[in-house]
Amino acid sequence: MSASLSAASASEDLPTLLVKIFGKDRPGLTAGLFDTLAGYGVDVVDIEQVVTRGRIVLCALVTEPPGVQEGELRATVHSWAESWGLSAEIISGTGDNRPRGTGRSHVTVLGNPLTAESTAAIAARITGAGANIDRVFRLAKYPVTAVEFAVSGVPADTLRSALAPRAGEFGVDIAVVAAGLQRRAQRLVVMDVDSTLIQDEVIELFAAHAGCEAEVARVTESAMRGELDFAQSLHARVALLAGLDASVVEKVRAEVRLTPGARTLIRTLKRLGYQVGVVSGGFTQVTDELRERL
Helix, strand or coil: CCHHHHHHHCCCCCEEEEEEEEEECCCCHHHHHHHHHHCCCCCEEEEEEEEECCEEEEEEEEECCCCCCHHHHHHHHHHHHHHCCCEEEEEEEECCCCCCCCCCEEEEEEECCCCHHHHHHHHHHHHHCCCEEEEEEEEECCCCEEEEEEEECCCHHHHHHHHHHHHHHHCEEEEEEECCHHHHHCCEEEEEHHHHHECCCHHHHHHHHHCCHHHHHHHHHHHHCCCCCHHHHHHHHHHCCCCCCCCHHHHHHHHCCECCCHHHHHHHHHHCCCEEEEECCCCHHHHHHHHHHC
């Protein structure tokens, strides 16, 4: 980047052109557009490109060409786009994007499915918290849909307070993390086992074999409501399993159901260099086997 561009791109008075190209994606489009623009001596200020279901949207923010070449540039870009079967739009203006607000965060949303209704509700909550959505992009499509909102304007804690308690109502899982280099440096992921990594509560699987599943479930629900602390609830539930044959362990191992996407998540995290840990108040005979499987 030239020194003149560095100074100019910081100026709100810099004359710029926003060139938008959209249509069927094909190899060579990006190179072709910038080869066309290169003939007019413009500098690149910003680029955004996305391809969705084979359709490309390519936006290039460039400096206004010197002299009186803008009209010629417009005609040339439109002619190039037409030759590729694309649509083009060129908008005059000044400056770059407005400065992003402080308090930048990443809001990750997972749904199965991710509905338009829940997406609208999440976006409204973000706006209601005083934040702005700067970008949205997909992280995963199978077996769950995951998207990430890049958000600015309020602290991550504020967003977390606004979104996390409502995740159940939206039918999604939501995570909010402050932006910054420390986010990229994190290399440890720790997750709960019961009803998170797996779909089941392990102790309730044991209880089903002991014929006391309903009683154990009631104690679990009481603990979830805060009526019992963890130690009390664990002792109460394990007491109901007294006398259960040890051979049931193998049966329970076979009955455990991984949460959709769990295997892919663990495999991807490991490939990216993350250490993955699990925590559970359940049975190591089951969690150790899960650790080996994943």
